[in-house]
Structures are given as structure tokens and as C-alpha cells.
Amino acid sequence: MKCPVPQLVVILSAVAVPAMVHAQPTDAQCSASATQATGYTPGQSSTSGPDGDRLAGAAKGAAAGAVVGGAQGNQYGNAPDAVQDKHRENQAKSGAAAGMAVAGSRNRQERRGERRSAEDQKAAWQGSYDACMAAK
Numbered sequence: 001m002k003c004p005v006p007q008l009v010v011i012l013s014a015v016a017v018p019a020m021v022h023a024q025p026t027d028a029q030c031s032a033s034a035t036q037a038t039g040y041t042p043g044q045s046s047t048s049g050p051d052g053d054r055l056a057g058a059a060k061g062a063a064a065g066a067v068v069g070g071a072q073g074n075q076y077g078n079a080p081d082a083v084q085d086k087h088r089e090n091q092a093k094s095g096a097a098a099g100m101a102v103a104g105s106r107n108r109q110e111r112r113g114e115r116r117s118a119e120d121q122k123a124a125w126q127g128s129y130d131a132c133m134a135a136k
Contacts, residue, residue: 030132037128040121053103061099065091 035041069091079087 027133030129033132034125034128038121038125040118040125042122042125051107053107054100057099057101057103058096059099061102062092062096064099065093065095068095 031042066088069088072087072091
């Protein structure tokens, strides 16, 4: 029995093409595989913004400064009340400024650490993705 060539080509392509499609990973498959392997999703922002740490630091510093100012004011009982109050206020302001500076510094250090971690995760994801795509 003779088989025409065009029919043979159609039969072979119907069998061979699906096998080739399943053998090669696609962009989406490699992306999903890299995300699963590293836990990192490209385009997802993980950096945090202001979180109130500076305000909390200022409040703690102001409270500590007021306590220090009150204790120092008690040492000089002969000073007028207005002078003692002004001293306590100045100490509270200084404490608030120091507390805000310390909290801001900690906040910046945390954000730097988060950025480094995100960069490391991105590099690991890219390596996994590239390895998958190279397998094509």
C-alpha cells in the first residue's frame, strides 16, 4: 500500500511537535521554577517605609531627658521654679533629638540589610532562571 508523502509528513509532525514542546522549558516554567527554588518573586517590593521608629525614639528620649532634667533640677533647690522648668524642658528636647537620631540610624541600618538580602535573593533567582533557560 502506498502512502502519499504529504500524509506521512502530517503524521510525523503530529507526533514529533508535541514531544519537542514538552521537552523544552518555557519562560513561564523557568520563572516558576526559579521562584519556587529561591522564594523570591521578581518585581515584588520587599522594602519597608517609615514605621514610626523615629517618633517612638523621640518619645523615649524626651521622657528620659525630662527625668534627667528633673533630677538635675532637684539638686539645686534654691533655683526658681521657672528656671528648673526651663532646664527640664531643654533636657527633654535634647533627649528627643538624641532618641530620634538613634532610631533613625537603626532604621537605616535595617533597610540596608533588607536591600542586601533582596539583592542576594534576586541574584539567586536569576542564576536559577538562567540555568533553566540554558537547558532549552
